[in-house]
Amino acid sequence: MAVYTEVSDEDLSAFVAQYDLGAVLSCKGIAEGVENSNFLLVTERGPYILTLYEKRTKREDLPFFLGLMEHLAVKGVASPLPVAGRDGVALRELCGRPAVIVTFLAGMWPRRVQPMHCAQLGEALARLHLAVADFTMTRPNALSLKGWHELFAKSADRADEVAVGLRDTLRAELDALEAHWPTDLPTGVIHADLFPDNVFFRGETLSGLIDFYFACNDFLAYDVAICINAWCFEIDGSFNATKARLLLANYRKVRPLSRAELDALPWLCRGSATRFLLTRLYDWLNRPPGAFVQPKDPVEYLRKLRFHQSTRSLRDYFIDDEDGTASAADPA
Numbered sequence: 001m002a003v004y005t006e007v008s009d010e011d012l013s014a015f016v017a018q019y020d021l022g023a024v025l026s027c028k029g030i031a032e033g034v035e036n037s038n039f040l041l042v043t044e045r046g047p048y049i050l051t052l053y054e055k056r057t058k059r060e061d062l063p064f065f066l067g068l069m070e071h072l073a074v075k076g077v078a079s080p081l082p083v084a085g086r087d088g089v090a091l092r093e094l095c096g097r098p099a100v101i102v103t104f105l106a107g108m109w110p111r112r113v114q115p116m117h118c119a120q121l122g123e124a125l126a127r128l129h130l131a132v133a134d135f136t137m138t139r140p141n142a143l144s145l146k147g148w149h150e151l152f153a154k155s156a157d158r159a160d161e162v163a164v165g166l167r168d169t170l171r172a173e174l175d176a177l178e179a180h181w182p183t184d185l186p187t188g189v190i191h192a193d194l195f196p197d198n199v200f201f202r203g204e205t206l207s208g209l210i211d212f213y214f215a216c217n218d219f220l221a222y223d224v225a226i227c228i229n230a231w232c233f234e235i236d237g238s239f240n241a242t243k244a245r246l247l248l249a250n251y252r253k254v255r256p257l258s259r260a261e262l263d264a265l266p267w268l269c270r271g272s273a274t275r276f277l278l279t280r281l282y283d284w285l286n287r288p289p290g291a292f293v294q295p296k297d298p299v300e301y302l303r304k305l306r307f308h309q310s311t312r313s314l315r316d317y318f319i320d321d322e323d324g325t326a327s328a329a330d331p332a
C-alpha cells in the first residue's frame with residue numbers, strides 16, 4: 001500500500017473546504033501503487049481521488065501532468081480530470097506535499113490479464129498517442145539512457161544483493177543499449193507506465209487509463225515496448241506471443257507502426273526491461289522504513305531482460321515478415 005504521508009482529519013477538512021465538494025464523508029488510503037500517496041476521498045458530491053505527490057514526482061513536472069489530463073479529457077480519452085478549487089486552481093499543497101484531487105474513474109484493473117485485455121490495450125494506447133499529437137507542453141523522459149546510468153550508479157554496489165551477477169549484467173546491458181538505442185523514430189507524448197494496474201475495465205470493456213505521472217516525450221514505440229513487457233509475460237516468466245500479437249495488431253489498426261519502429265522494438269523492449277529493473281532495484285535497496293508500501297520485484301524484470309537478450313527474441317515471434325507485418329507463426 002502506498003501511503004507515505006498521513007493526513008489528519010483537521011488538515012483534510014481545511015483542504016477540502018477550498019473546493020465546492022461539500023463536506024468530507026470518508027477518506028481511506030488506497031492499498032495499491034508505489035509512487036505517491038493516494039486516498040479514496042468521498043465527499044457530499046461523490047467519490048474522488050486525493051493524491052499527495054512524493055519523491056519521484058517532481059513539483060515542476062506537475063503542470064505538465066495536470067495539463068495532459070485536461071487535454072485528454074477534451075479529446076474524449078477516459079481518464080481522471082483534475083478538480084479545481086473555488087479559486088480555479090487544481091494544484092495545491094497538503095501536509096507539505098503538492099496535492100491534487102482528481103475525478104474518480106469507475107472500473108477495475110485486470111488481476112489476470114487475458115488476450116482480450118491486450119487487444120483493447122493496443123487500441124487504447126494508439127488512440128492515446130493520436131490524442132496527444134496536438135498537446136503542446138513537453139517533458140523530456142528523465143528515465144531514458146542518461147537516467148538509467150544515474151540509477152545504476154546509485155545501486156551498482158549493492159545490486160548483487162538482489163541477484164548474483166546483476167551488477168555486471170546491468171553494466172553490459174547499458175553499454176549494449178548505448179550502442180543500439182534508436183535515434184530517429186516518431187516521437188510524442190507517451191504514458192510510460194501503462195501497466196495493468198493503470199488500465200481499468202468495466203466487465204470486459206476497457207473503461208479508462210490512469211496514472212500519467214511518468215508521461216513524457218519519447219519514442220511512441222517505446223510505449224508499445226513498455227506494454228509488451230508489462231502485459232505479455234505470464235507469472236511463470238514465459239512470454240505470451242498471442243497477447244503480444246493482439247496488442248500490436250490492434251495498435252496498428254489505429255496507428256500504423258513503420259518498419260523502423262518494428263525493427264527497433266527488440267531494443268526498445270530491452271531498454272524498457274532495464275528501466276523497470278533499475279527503478280525496482282533502486283526502490284528495493286532504498287525502502288523507506290515504516291512506509292506502508294510493497295516494493296515491486298526487480299527479478300521479474302531481470303527475467304524479462306534475459307528473455308529479450310536471448311535468441312528467442314521478439315523478432316522470432318512477430319517481426320519477421322519482409323513488410324513488417326506480424327507473423328502468425330510461433331517458432332517453437
Ligand SMILES: Nc1ncnc2c1ncn2[C@@H]1O[C@H](COP(=O)(O)OP(=O)(O)OP(=O)(O)O)[C@@H](O)[C@H]1O
Pocket residue numbers: 002030032033034035036037038049080102103104105106193197198210211213
Ligand atoms: N482516478 C481514479 N479513479 C479510481 N481509482 C483510482 C484513480 N486514481 C488512482 N486510483 C486507485 O489508486 C491506485 C493507485 O493509483 P496510482 O496508480 O495512480 O498510484 P501510484 O502510486 O502512482 O502507482 P503506480 O505504482 O502504478 O505508479 C490505483 O490502482 C487505483 O486503484
Ligand SMILES: N[C@@H](CCO)C(=O)O
Pocket residue numbers: 034035193195276279280296
Ligand atoms: N509500474 C511500475 C511501478 C510504478 O512506477 C513497476 O511496476 O515497476
